[in-house]
Amino acid sequence: MANPETGSPAAADVGLPLLRIRGLGARFGTVEAIKPLDLDVNDGEFLTILGPSGSGKTTLLRTIAGFQPPSAGRIEFDGKDIADLPINRRPFNTVFQDYALFPHMTVRENVGFGLRVRGTAKAQLNDRVDAALGIVGLEEFDARYPSQLSGGQQQRTALARAMICEPRLILLDEPLAALDAALRRQMQNFLKTLQRQSGITFLFVTHDQSEAITMSDRICVMRSGSIEQIGTPRELYYRPKSRFVAAFFGASNIVEPCRIHETRDDATIVETPVGQFRISGPPPDSSSGLALAIRPEALGPEDETRVNTLELEVVAVSFVGSETITELRHRRTSQVFTMKTRSDPAARPPDIGSILNIGFDPAECALVTEAAN
Amino acid sequence: MTAYARMVRPGLADCLLWGAAALFILIPLASFLIFGFFSVVSNSIDYRPTLANFDELLSNSSYRTTFFRTMRMAFLVSATNLVLGYATAYFIWQRPPAWRNLMVIALAIPLLMSYIIKIYAMRGVLGTNGLLNSATMALGIIDEPVSALLFNLTAVRITLSVVLLPFMVLPIYVALERIPASVLHAASDLGASEIQIFARVVLPLSLPGGIVGAMFTFVLASGDFLAPELVGGIEGFTYGRLIFSQFGLAFNWPLGAALSIVLMIVALGVIYAARRFGNPRWQR
Amino acid sequence: MRRLRLLDFSLASVTAFVYLSLYLPILLVFVLSFFSMRRGRVNWETFSLGWYAKLFKNEALGDALLNSLLVGIAAVLVAMVFATLAAINANSRPSSRSAQFLEYVIFLPFLLPPIITGLSLLIYFREAGIPRGLPTIIVGHAVFVLAIIYRILLTRLNALSRSLVDAAHDLGASNLQTFRYIILPNLRMPLLTSGILAFALSFDETMITLFLTGTDATLPVRLYAMIRVGFTPEINALIALILGFSIILTVALAYAWGRNSGSGGNLIAKTSK
Ligand SMILES: Nc1ncnc2c1ncn2[C@@H]1O[C@H](COP(=O)(O)OP(=O)(O)OP(=O)(O)O)[C@@H](O)[C@H]1O
Ligand SMILES: [Mg+2]
Numbered sequence: 001m002a003n004p005e006t007g008s009p010a011a012a013d014v015g016l017p018l019l020r021i022r023g024l025g026a027r028f029g030t031v032e033a034i035k036p037l038d039l040d041v042n043d044g045e046f047l048t049i050l051g052p053s054g055s056g057k058t059t060l061l062r063t064i065a066g067f068q069p070p071s072a073g074r075i076e077f078d079g080k081d082i083a084d085l086p087i088n089r090r091p092f093n094t095v096f097q098d099y100a101l102f103p104h105m106t107v108r109e110n111v112g113f114g115l116r117v118r119g120t121a122k123a124q125l126n127d128r129v130d131a132a133l134g135i136v137g138l139e140e141f142d143a144r145y146p147s148q149l150s151g152g153q154q155q156r157t158a159l160a161r162a163m164i165c166e167p168r169l170i171l172l173d174e175p176l177a178a179l180d181a182a183l184r185r186q187m188q189n190f191l192k193t194l195q196r197q198s199g200i201t202f203l204f205v206t207h208d209q210s211e212a213i214t215m216s217d218r219i220c221v222m223r224s225g226s227i228e229q230i231g232t233p234r235e236l237y238y239r240p241k242s243r244f245v246a247a248f249f250g251a252s253n254i255v256e257p258c259r260i261h262e263t264r265d266d267a268t269i270v271e272t273p274v275g276q277f278r279i280s281g282p283p284p285d286s287s288s289g290l291a292l293a294i295r296p297e298a299l300g301p302e303d304e305t306r307v308n309t310l311e312l313e314v315v316a317v318s319f320v321g322s323e324t325i326t327e328l329r330h331r332r333t334s335q336v337f338t339m340k341t342r343s344d345p346a347a348r349p350p351d352i353g354s355i356l357n358i359g360f361d362p363a364e365c366a367l368v369t370e371a372a373n
Numbered sequence: 374m375t376a377y378a379r380m381v382r383p384g385l386a387d388c389l390l391w392g393a394a395a396l397f398i399l400i401p402l403a404s405f406l407i408f409g410f411f412s413v414v415s416n417s418i419d420y421r422p423t424l425a426n427f428d429e430l431l432s433n434s435s436y437r438t439t440f441f442r443t444m445r446m447a448f449l450v451s452a453t454n455l456v457l458g459y460a461t462a463y464f465i466w467q468r469p470p471a472w473r474n475l476m477v478i479a480l481a482i483p484l485l486m487s488y489i490i491k492i493y494a495m496r497g498v499l500g501t502n503g504l505l506n507s508a509t510m511a512l513g514i515i516d517e518p519v520s521a522l523l524f525n526l527t528a529v530r531i532t533l534s535v536v537l538l539p540f541m542v543l544p545i546y547v548a549l550e551r552i553p554a555s556v557l558h559a560a561s562d563l564g565a566s567e568i569q570i571f572a573r574v575v576l577p578l579s580l581p582g583g584i585v586g587a588m589f590t591f592v593l594a595s596g597d598f599l600a601p602e603l604v605g606g607i608e609g610f611t612y613g614r615l616i617f618s619q620f621g622l623a624f625n626w627p628l629g630a631a632l633s634i635v636l637m638i639v640a641l642g643v644i645y646a647a648r649r650f651g652n653p654r655w656q657r
Numbered sequence: 658m659r660r661l662r663l664l665d666f667s668l669a670s671v672t673a674f675v676y677l678s679l680y681l682p683i684l685l686v687f688v689l690s691f692f693s694m695r696r697g698r699v700n701w702e703t704f705s706l707g708w709y710a711k712l713f714k715n716e717a718l719g720d721a722l723l724n725s726l727l728v729g730i731a732a733v734l735v736a737m738v739f740a741t742l743a744a745i746n747a748n749s750r751p752s753s754r755s756a757q758f759l760e761y762v763i764f765l766p767f768l769l770p771p772i773i774t775g776l777s778l779l780i781y782f783r784e785a786g787i788p789r790g791l792p793t794i795i796v797g798h799a800v801f802v803l804a805i806i807y808r809i810l811l812t813r814l815n816a817l818s819r820s821l822v823d824a825a826h827d828l829g830a831s832n833l834q835t836f837r838y839i840i841l842p843n844l845r846m847p848l849l850t851s852g853i854l855a856f857a858l859s860f861d862e863t864m865i866t867l868f869l870t871g872t873d874a875t876l877p878v879r880l881y882a883m884i885r886v887g888f889t890p891e892i893n894a895l896i897a898l899i900l901g902f903s904i905i906l907t908v909a910l911a912y913a914w915g916r917n918s919g920s921g922g923n924l925i926a927k928t929s930k
Contacts, residue, residue, distance in 0.1 A: 067823050087826040100824035103817075104842045114828035117838070165829065386746045387755050393739055394762045397778075397800050402765065404784055405777035460671040467668075476676075478911045483679045485857040485910070486903040488864075489877045490896045493884050494682030497689070535678045542675070596770025599863060603884060613772055620776060620868065629776060637773050644768050 016079060018043040018169060018201050019064070024073035026056075026063045033059040035225045036072050041169070046195050046202045048212040050248070051222030057205045058097075060222070061171050064203070065094050077169070088117075092169035093162035097177055099154050101146035107133070107157050108142040114165040132160040135194070152183050159194070169201045176211065188215055209249055213237065221245050228371070241284060243368045246293035251366065253299070253337050256291035258367065267362060273333045277308040280363040289370030296325070296340035298364035306359030312337060314356060317349045324349070328358065409631035418627065426631035436615065440635070443612035446526060447595035450533045451587045457534075458541030459583055463575075465542070466549040477546065484539040492603045495532040499523045499604065524606025532600045537593055541586035548582025549575070584651035592640045612636065683900060690893035708894035718895065721879035728791060728875055729859040732798035733852050736806050739799075741848070744810035745840065749822075760807075767804035774801060775868035782869070789871035797865045802855035809851035810844055817843055850913040857906050 017040035026034040034056045041047050049057045062068040064075060066087035075082050082090060093114070101110050109116075112129045120128075133139050136156035146154055155175060162170050175191075176184045192215050195202045206212055212219050213233040221228040221236065221244075229241045240246035243254060255272045260283050262269040268283045269276060272292055279292070302309045312328035315336070321343065328337040339358065350356060410422045430436050465476045483491065498505050499522040506522070509515045522528060552575065560570045598613035605611065616636065619629030693703045712718065743763060747756040766774040775797065782793050825835040863877040870878050876899075883892055 065823075065827060067827075087823075088829045088831055090827075094824070094827045096820045096824055098818055098820060100818055100820035102821060102824070102839060113825070113830070113838070117825075117828065117830040117834045161824075161828065383750065383753070383755075386742070390739075390743050390746060390759055391755070394759060397796055398762050398766060401777040401781035402773075404781045405773070408780050457671055457675055460668050461675045464668040464672040474911075478907060479676065480679070481911065482904055482907045483683065485854075485861070485907050486683070487861045487877055487880070487896075487899055489861075489880045489884065490686070490899060491682065493880070493892065493896065494686045496884075497685045498682045535682070538675055538679060592768065592770055596772045597864075598772060599881070603881075613770070616772055616776070617867075620779065626776075626780065630780065633773050633776055636770060640769055640773070 017041055018078060019203070020076040020079075021064070022074050022076075024060075024063060024075060025071045026059050026068055027071045032071075033225055034063065037225075037227050039220060039227065039230070041201060041203055043168070044199050044201055045217040046192070046204065046215060048204045048206060048216035048219045049222055050206060050209060050212040050219050051228075052207060052248075054224075055222040056225040057207070057222055058173055059225075061094075061173050061203065061205050065092075065171050066090050092167040092171060093165060095158050095162045095170060095172040095175045097173045097175065099146075099158040099175075099178075101154055101157055101161075103146055105145075106142065107138060107144050107146070107149070110146065110157055111142075111160045111164055113161060118165070128164060132164050135163070135198075136160045151179050152187060155179065155187060156190075159191075163198070163200070167200065169203060172202060172204045174205050174207070176206070184211075191215065213249075221248060238364070238366065239281070240293060240366050240368055242371055243289075243291055243293065244371070246366060246368050251293040251295045253294040253296060254291050254368075255294070255335065256289070258290040258292050260287065260290070268367065270367065274330045274335055275308075275310050277365075278362045279365060279367055284367055284369050286369050291368055292365060293368045294337075294360055294365040296338045298360045299328075299337060299339035299358055300341055300360070302357040302359035305361050308362060308365075309357060309359040311355055312358050314350045314352055314354050316352065319343060319349070326350070328356070331355075405630050406634060408627055409634045411627040411630075413625050413627055416624065426628045429628065430631060430635065436632070439610060439615050440612050442526070443595060444639070446530050446533075446611070447591050450530055450537065450594045451590045453530075453534050454538055454541040454590050455583055455587050458538060458586055459545055459579075461538075462542045462545035462549055462579075462582075465546055477543070480539045480542055484543070488536065488599065489603075491536045492532055492600050495528075495535060495600075496523065496604055499528050499531065523604060525608040526605065526611075529601045529605040529609040529611065532604050533594045533597060536600065537590045540589040540593070541583070544586040544589070545579055545582040548579040552578050581651040584647050588643055588647035588651065591643050595639065596636055683896075686893050687897045687900060690897040708891045711891045712894045712898075715891065718876070718879060721874050721876045724791060724873050725860055725876040728794050728798055729856045731795045732802060732859050733806075733855045735795065735799040736803045736855060737848060737852060740803055740806035740810055740851075741844065743807055744814055747811055748814035763807050764804045766800045767802075771801070771862070771864035772868075775865035778865070779868040789869055791871075791873050793869040793871070794866055794873075794875065797869045798859040798862055801862060801865055802858050805858065806848075806851040806855050809847045809854075813844060813847040814840075846913065850910065853906060853910045853913060857903070857910070860906075 019039075019041035021037070021039040021041075023036040023038065024034065025032065025036040037060075049060060051057050059068060063070050066082075066085065070083065077091060102113065105113070108129055111132055112125050115125045115128060129142070130139070133142055136159055138153060138156055138160065141149065141153060141157075146157065149157065155178075158175070172191075176187050179187060188211060191202075191204075204215065216233055218230060218232055219236050220230045223244050229236060229245050231239070236245060237249050240249060240251060246254070255274060257273070259271040260268060261271045261276060263283055266280065268279045268281065270279060270290075270292060277292065284290070300306055310330065313331055314326060315329050316327040318325045318327075323340050324343045326339040326341070328339055329335070330337070337358070409426055410424070412419045412421075412423050412425050465473055468476065500506070506515070510517075556574060556578075557570060560574050561567075565573065596613050598611065598617040601609045601611040601614045602617075605614070612632070613636075616629050616632045619625045619632065623629075690708055691704050691706070693700055740763075743756075743759060747753075747760060750756050778793065778797050778800070779789075782789065787793060821839055822835055825839045830838065861877060862875075863881060866875055866878050867881070874882070880892065880895070
């Protein structure tokens with residue numbers, strides 16, 4: 001089970017991952033939807049595949065599930081190669097984006113389908129369906145047809161159906177995409193709790209970074225068919241390796257070009273067009289297209305923690321409720337920065353055109369490269 | 374390729390389906406096309422290819438006359454039915470839902486009724502002792518029964534019109550019913566008058582149905598030989614009958630096939646035109 | 658306003674005319690099956706069921722009716738098997754050229770004038786040395802009704818979510834189980850609907866049949882022969898019976914259609930309440 005403090009999966013040190021993917025690729029004709037990639041999914045973890053539309057998330061999931069033949073590579077489950085295993089023999093199940101509930105079957109029949117096709121005895125089947133319906137809180141709805149359910153109920157039916165055969169791994173392709181915001185948050189909590197209590201490994205696809213951050217033990221960021229970075233939500237949030245990941249997690253202030261001036265034990269000093277800064281941690285392995293990524297909320301008035309400083313001119317100020325967003329400009333280079341601060345009811349907003357002394361914490365910025373690998 | 378696609382083994386499916394299609398649709402059609410290039414010599418078929426049938430077709434003016442007369446008749450049937458059918462479909466569409474369903478079912482009943490019987494029934498209406506004569510006589514419109522109603526091309530036209538009417542009304546009605554109510558509301562919300570709504574929204578959206586109906590009507594009317602045979606008499610000789618007779622008394626199958634090739638080309642042309650114009654760009 | 662009312666009136670008149678022209682002839686035949694006519698008028702005093710009695714003694718017609726039923730059922734079954742395979746094939750491979758062309762081929766016999774379908778099969782069977790008879794009629798009818806069944810099944814399949822089959826496989830179902838538990842239940846109503854419709858078409862089919870018939874005639878072919886020879890009043894009785902049958906068939910079809918239309922899920926929901 002995951003450790004919520006560090007976000008690192010406890011099972012990681014057990015050794016053998018539950019799902020081991022090596023050099024897996026997939027193509028549609030000449031389009032290489034997935035370039036050969038490696039991925040380990042540990043037993044009991046909640047691993048999210050995150051990426052923009054068209055980055056190959058669905059294709060990766062479908063290839064693992066067996067709906068899509070791989071063009072290269074191997075998939076091992078529990079140490080055994082499953083490449084040649086037909087879909088209906090694979091020891092894991094899928095929750096589809098559109099749920100794919102069978103319209104002509106009741107909730108009970110839908111949930112029990114996996115057992116029925118395995119020839120499970122009627123009494124046992126009913127007991128297990130009851131148990132599964134209990135877990136997702138749909139006991140009352142067992143006689144309904146999918147069309148008579150709300151979106152959230154359909155979602156939970158699909159979940160119960162995927163869980164009925166007690167798979168060790170469940171694949172979920174944007175299962176919350178069709179739900180409205182409130183229901184979505186509720187289902188996020190439900191899914192997360194369910195995953196922890198059941199101990200089933202979840203491989204979850206989304207393109208929503210906040211959803212990924214709140215739910216996952218680890219996140220795997222995909223970009224045009226390759227894995228950009230894998231890590232805990234914290235690592236990706238505070239230590240993005242590439243501009244792409246930084247931007248995806250909202251670190252929108254990119255300063256470039258960067259040159260490494262000096263490398264110390266615990267920090268790196270970099271030279272940029274807007275000044276010399278100190279960054280916590282060692283520099284990245286590669287230095288191609290090196291840039292400095294700073295989160296908008298890391299910027300603030302210069303103080304004892306925000307030791308990296310620069311003078312910036314106020315261009316625009318917008319009040320967005322709990323936060324205030326300030327557009328700033330570096331006079332000499334015209335580089336624009338965005339600063340996000342807590343709104344202060346007492347303070348007067350700065351005048352447009354005024355010069356502020358802005359600083360940021362060496363721990364709240366990251367050195368990123370063009371691409372992660 | 375999805376799992377579903379792999380459920381059907383493409384090679385096997387193609388073999389099976391195309392095999393059956395070839396055996397019962399394609400090869401028969403091909404053999405009929407080839408037959409048009411054979412000839413009959415002393416009551417048996419001569420399998421040496423020749424263009425004689427087509428030569429005959431072009432040079433014999435009675436074939437040409439029959440052809441054009443039949444096409445003209447089929448066109449008139451289509452045009453008449455387009456007008457009648459559109460008005461009827463529109464009227465049905467304007468009724469409350471319960472009425473609509475009833476009226477549509479009432480249209481479908483004669484559609485599913487034996488073709489022969491409908492033609493036979495028309496004979497009862499058009500004949501000298503028929504309903505039309507009796508009624509007009511009873512009303513004092515005419516004194517003597519009119520015999521001109523039966524056994525001529527007009528009788529064929531009227532009969533085909535009546536028999537094929539459901540083929541026109543139904544597609545138009547389906548097209549009208551597909552127009553979302555919100556589109557009509559939007560149009561009137563934007564200030565369009567009833568006539569404007571009809572001309573600018575309803576008509577363009579439902580005309581494809583009319584084109585499909587006209588296609589069905591034309592293709593069926595142009596190739597029909599039953600109605601002409603039963604109500605047309607000698608005067609109502611049509612192209613369909615001409616073809617059919619080659620397979621009966623005349624026993625000239627190759628000529629019949631050649632005549633049918635012309636009919637098929639016309640039919641395919643009409644079908645193609647209907648696909649093009651009855652399937653506007655915003656629907657493709 | 659006035660102009661509109663006038664328009665409404667003309668539309669109503671045209672509609673009335675259309676329905677009248679569809680029903681009056683049939684009604685006349687119906688009346689004449691019980692009464693006889695004298696000097697262009699129905700003689701209402703001559704009610705008799707005599708023509709019906711005579712009809713039931715007509716063995717040739719009885720045989721023809723049996724032939725029609727046999728041909729209809731056989732043709733529909735054959736067409737259903739082929740149409741189901743073709744529809745699943747087309748639905749599972751939406752971008753396949755082969756499936757697209759097959760669709761055109763399936764539609765040909767339905768769209769071309771029946772005379773062409775009829776004579777092409779006639780020539781084909783003759784050249785293949787197959788004698789005309791009920792089997793050739795069955796083939797002709799199956800080929801003719803194929804398009805209708807195929808279209809209706811494919812429409813239903815296309816309305817289903819593609820991932821249903823994936824889901825079934827994912828949950829461990831074999832191909833056969835997927836077909837049996839997922840595809841077939843969803844095709845049940847469309848199969849029924851299209852089956853009735855196809856049977857009705859086959860039951861009435863005359864033009865193709867005339868080319869393919871041997872010594873065993875179907876009902877419409879028998880009727881055609883009778884009508885051509887001359888006016889036999891017992892035809893009226895027969896027609897009245899067939900009319901009744903058509904009405905039953907249409908109503909059944911309308912009912913099946915009503916249950917079948919709309920999205921599958923909603924419908925199942927509606928009917929299960
Ligand atoms: N059936 C297909 N045929 C051809 N190309 C495809 C097909 N499915 C996906 N692709 C291509 O493969 C790439 C990856 O698609 P995929 O569906 O995996 O993206 P995704 O990350 O799931 O996107 P989204 O967030 O929009 O669901 C895309 O460039 C897409 O255009
Ligand atoms: Mg996707």
